[in-house]
Amino acid sequence: MTPVKDRLEHGGFLLFLAFISIGLMLIVSSFMGALLGAVLGALLFQPLFQKLLRRCKGRRNMAAALTLLIITIAVVIPALIITSLVMGQAAEVYDQIRGGQINFALYFGKLHSALPLRLQHWLDSSGFGSFDLVEERVSQAINNSVSLIARQALSIGANAASFLLAFGIGLYVMYFLLRDGEHIGPAILRALPIKPAIASRLAEKFVIVVRATIKGSGLVALAQGSLGAVTFWIVGLPAALLWGMLMVVAALLPAIGPAIVWGPVAVYLLATGAIWQAVVVVFSGMLVIGLVDNILRPLLVGRDTGIPDWMVLVTTLGGIELVGISGIVVGPVVAALFLTGWDILTEQRKVAP
Template sequence: MASELTARRIFTGLILLSLFLLALVIRPFAEAFFLAAVLAATFYGLHKRLTRRLRGRNHLSAGILTTGVVLALLLPLGGLTAFIVTEVTEGAQFVTQTVQKEGVSGLVDRLPGPVRGMADGVLKRLPMEQQNLDQTIQDQVTTQGGTAAKAVTGAVAATGSIAFQAIMMLIALFFFFTDGVRLVEWIESVSPLRRGQTREIMREFRSVSGAVLLSSVATAGVQSVAALIGFLIARVPAPLFFAGLAFFLALIPAVGAAIVVLLAAALMFFSGHPWAALFLAVWGTVVVGLVDNIVKPLLAKRGMHQHGAIVFFALLGGLAAFGTVGLLLGPLIVAFFLALVRIWERDYGRATPRAGDPATPGPGSAGDGGRTLPSVRSEATGEQVPLTPTPPDAH
């Protein structure tokens, strides 16, 4: 029969093996589960209020909030896709009709001054005759117009992997809303930590994740407003569309809102407005580009209750280490570490007093009248033990 120590070691190995296998099972959905947990923690208060208004219908409240998340993701993406496809199709039709009526020279005459000069130089170097060139361009535009629209649709729409992760996230979000409380209670019941410590870490997770998520959305709003101001000053066509595109791309750290302003600057330059293009380039780089590095840490630190510099480096460090999801993981890791340190200091403390702590009364202190008591060495421990005087009536 195996000894108790051997059985404990085997059981520990089985636990580690099960954790490893569990990680392999969860790994394909890890990012989806993480984002679902962040959204559930952020909107849990709203879920509770909505459940009370619906007279305790927990599943109905979870379904409404999950549907709201779906609409918040799909409506902007669908509108952006439809607009880009429409613009590409109309542009292809315009080029085809212009070449049919006026030829390539008529199309070149419609270009802005700097671009028109470059196009004229290219046309003069082409050995092809004008009639053949017109027919070639017309055929290419007609043939590639539909292909370009499909390519834009495929580029903007979610790929299969992203769509799969989004579906898994929404399913997990629904169950986090409906069974999140029982999940937290179960985790606390099996946790080896003291009672209340696990729930405290969960509250820290909820506070930080909500602060980071809301600060990201708020920062995207501030950046889009700053970009809109620049578009209005430079008189960019369709400024509201470009501002909406800036808001959408501001939520993607690898892209950002500044690239939309720089794109508008390029369009203004090629349309014959170099000073407006220069203004937009400076505005996008200085104002729109730096807002993200200033506003987001200021807003996120309210939920994290940490110094702005800590939040700033947690955001950048998480982004560098884990990619886009690191904007949430970085602050959460820092907050998790600080929560553990706080719990350790509060619940366990230190064995020895630190500088500034009240001194413990000892021999020769005011507790014994200032007298130094004699001591003897203990035979059992080898330490000096104070020799306590025997009271007179003890005999």
């Protein structure tokens, strides 16, 4: 076989691989979220699987099945219960807004009147033109947000069959990833057209960031959201569980964090004349909820990810914009691989003659 023919056939084979890989991605694109969840779940619960594997004396099928059973009882069922409660509260808030029981424009008007005159004039002369327009836009944004949550609740009920199908596929794939993960991972690394040492380093960074993001950031966010929900319940805020869940999502963002939720809540309470309730929310947000991040995150995450906080924030927001809620993990993972890849290239250039 001539070198030209050999290169041509090799190039044709690589082209075939590219096209067939793109085709496979298109075919499974409808279940991409379920597959991604299966991969992340298998990585996160691999230590649990290994412990059960030792107790099951090497019976991998039984260990994988027990792992899925524990995940279902300890994680999936509570998450579904909480989600249903949150959706119910979102629908109630939406009905109260439509019925006029909650009037954000009125509350903003009260807050505006309570401000110093100089600050009132500055707000009136801002780019919005008048504070009435601010009220209108903010109220519209809040109405749209709550309406979106309510529509999502209805769509989940309408598409229950599709949700259950994707959920079942995710668990099914996770079973095999748990059982055969020790063989699948090395096989993928061997197939990559990258030097084994580099591929191993990138894979190690990938696993570290995924586990840190889910285990560390996820648990910190749940802790902060739970404290926020308790705080809102203490001060008598309607739909405390809903706002606590919103705080969980906000707490996944570094730097900004749960203040996105408890800050406006404190302003809302001030505008409605609930002074002591607002003080409690601010105190809890700054001293209790804020300290959770400083205490738990170093213990659960550490500094192994090696990603600057500003890059985590930007890539998380960008990931959410690009791929939805999965971007919470996808964004930091891409950032970590980007930094690791450039570090490897820099090291190679230093040792090159």
